[in-house]
Amino acid sequence: MAGRDVPFSFSSLDSSISSLKNCQTYVDTGMDIATGVALDLLQSGCDTVDVESMESVMLEYAAVNRDLNNYIKAVEETIGKLKQKSPEEIPNLKDLVQERYSTLQSKNNDDELRRTDKFIQFKEQLRDLRKQMGMPSEEPDVDLDEDEDIAVTQSIDNFICAITQVEMVNPVKNKVCGHSYEKEAIEKMIQDRHKKMKLARCPRIGCEYHDVQIPDLVPDTALKRAIEVHNKKPSR
Incomplete structure (x- = not known):
């Protein structure tokens, strides 16, 4: 028993x-x-x-x-x-x-x-x-005055989705190559490529990663916040 x-x-x-x-x-x-x-x-x-x-x-x-x-x-x-x-x-x-x-x-x-x-x-x-908002990194202090305008310009460029060519609203980051895209746009691109039995290459110019998968994507909270902060600032 x-x-x-x-x-x-x-x-x-x-x-x-x-x-x-x-x-x-x-x-x-x-x-x-x-x-x-x-x-x-x-x-x-x-x-x-x-x-x-x-x-x-x-x-x-x-x-x-x-x-x-x-x-x-x-x-x-x-x-x-x-x-x-x-x-x-x-x-x-x-x-x-x-x-x-x-x-x-x-x-x-x-x-x-x-x-x-x-x-x-x-x-x-x-x-x-820190990077998107032009803040000092956790690395040893360096003189950022001369590079401030360049850093701001680079940050603004990073706000633009390589697929839609407009500022991102809901960015996601590729864990493999580190590039970010508009969530809806990159997911649609991946799905469309897979329907054609083809790989989805990272749309960022110069990136060699050629097999982007939806599980590779995570919310890019830092970039989203940086975009929101930038848009709240008065134009100079």
Whole structure:
């Protein structure tokens, strides 16, 4: 009889794993909010320390996400092994999962938190917003006076979509080559090319990336904010 109860217990655990995976959505949402707050702080001219505090928040979220992934992995691997053995009695899953989880956690390296996609995108958005708004970068201070007008002109050029040739409203950034386009325009271009069984080349002149995919595109929040700020400024 005990053996017959095991599948039922595993089925219940599968449902619990799904609930844990849903928690990852909340972590992603938290990281998106933290990115938005950091961009707001930067855009409003707040002290660098305030902006950097959001970097710490992002790293904390990344650590939570890593720990959550390790726990889910520990549960899934433990259940997988038990299902293969078809135990006659329900084992102490808590201890088995904790043992596997501890093993996975022992391999953690905090440097890897800075290499997660969300954190990299966070740093890129801050860097791009500083660039688009003509702000000093995080690099050592340099004299920007002579290059100010050139930088502003280059930024304005970056506001124009290579496909529509008009200023972007909802820009997305290609994670592969780094170029940005109007979301609707680039998605339509990709879909049209794929219908013809052809690759979609990046429309930016000089770019050699020849296989743009919709999953490559992420919202370019920094560029969108820079365009909005520029449009609010009185013309000189």
